[in-house]
Amino acid sequence: MSSAMHILVLGASGRTGQLVVSEALRRGHQVTVLVRKAKSFEPAANLNVIVGTAEHKEDIVHCFQGNYGKPTAVITTLAAPRASNSPFAKPLVPPFFMRDCMKNLTDVMREQEVTKLVVLSAFGVGNTFQQLYLPLRILFRYTNMAVQFEDHDAVDAHVRETGLRWTLVRPCMLKDETSKPLRILDEKTSELGMFASCTRANVAEFLVNAAEVQEFEKKAVVIAN
DSSP states (O other): OOSOOEEEEESTTSHHHHHHHHHHHHTTOEEEEEESOGGGSOOOTTEEEEEOOTTSHHHHHHHTSSTTOSOSEEEEOOOOOBSSSSTTSOBSSOTTHHHHHHHHHHHHHHHHTOOEEEEEOOTTSGGGGGGSOHHHHHHHHSSTHHHHHHHHHHHHHHHHTSOSEEEEEEESEEEOOOOOOOEEEETTOOOOOTTOEEEHHHHHHHHHHHHHOSTTTTEEEEEEO
């Protein structure tokens, strides 16, 4: 493990975000989370909870002025809230919620001279869209899922232009299971089957790994079990 870091996690109250926080704390890092409700997390050693939203730039600024000072790295698992956990559920926020939050975040990062950014994306975003089987392309572009994938595409395009030390992490279909052997693939991979998946536990572990090392900087990485 690398030496202890201070990691800011956005989207920390989500299913994957919670696992990221737990994994970072388990490794001995200090963690700041920005959440809408303080009760999202129980008090814990090395955990700083700030109430707010990435929709407001000033709330993100508070995360850079908290108990642990500036973060060493930022991990974002932000997703657009929906009416239910179903990927087909109606979005509850404007169409480019994630992109707008990301713009706020990267503005603050540059102002504060924090350069390490790890972003949870999805397989099928950006140039991995062409690697999807035709039924999945139709699903992702002609159902309610289209809104979030267009937003992910906008985040992808923005992050690449920031000049930060970014990593875009693109897991296949997420499953709520324990860790399994993990494959780390190039974004142009053609090695995945139609129903390739990745456990949320593996995603959380990889996101923290990517924050700790330089190996995946300026890369979009596909991960699958």
